[in-house]
Amino acid sequence: MNNPKTLPGWVKPALELGPIVAFFAAYLLLKDRTFIIGGREYEGFIVVTAGFIPLILICTGILWRLTGKLSKMQIVTAVLITVFGGLSVWLNDDRFFKMKPTLIYLIFGGLLGIGLLRGQSWLKLVMEEAVPLDDAGWMKLTKRVCAFFLILAALNELVWRTQSTEAWVWFKTFGLTAALFAFFMTQGKLFQEHGIEKKEDGGA
Structure with missing residues (x-):
């Protein structure tokens, strides 16, 4: 039987809050820029959102790998970020x-x-x-x-x-x-x- 894994106290907060801090920093850096991708024009917010989705999924996956479990809130949050972030990027809205x-x-x-x-x-x-x-x-x-x-x-x-x-x-x-x-x-x-x-x- 596997025992729950003990992690250093900073790891879980870093994986949960790190993507949010990265999103905020990237937004401040790119907020006034526009990008032409595939012939479409995207504002910095949409580009940052597109990068945030895989980042939150990777961090959630690492957290699951390290701890062996995820809370229901973490799972639902990751799903909604993927769905609604994906819609924002896809529809450029x-x-x-x-x-x-x-x-x-x-x-x-x-x-x-x-x-x-x-x-x-x-x-x-x-x-x-x-x-x-x-x-x-x-x-x-x-x-x-x-x-x-x-x-x-x-x-x-x-x-x-x-x-x-x-x-x-x-x-x-x-x-x-x-x-x-x-x-x-x-x-x-x-x-x-x-x-x-x-x-x-x-x-x-």
Whole structure:
């Protein structure tokens, strides 16, 4: 039986965040340029998107190879990036790629909502190992995460439909990431009230 692989602490964040940082840097470098490829004119954003798709797939594949597993969110994110990024490149239309965060948050917010209607915390299924909580804590956290994801979906729609591409790239790279970080930082009281001790396997 294969044991879970232990990686240095920086590897997973580097593989998950590295492509996003690379996308942002490449966009800043190429945003004002246009490229003629196959007789068609493409803006820098579309070219950067075309490079981002294989990069995220390669990093996701490396992560799976190193850890032996991927979360459902990582799989769905990679699929949506491929589909909607691919549509943006194929149709030379940046709107499809900008819709991708909206769909990700709607899908996961909707799934959590379905679980709540069934009286279940589906968030617990994917985060139980990382965040040990009692059942009441999981239900509270799931309701909050569900609402938060739906708010982020609406916010992404508002930004990409009303702001420039550059403003959306800044929002996508830093705004959404900061919002997720701030959200979980504000859940400290819930973690404190509903946290449970992890059981140690075997003695020291």
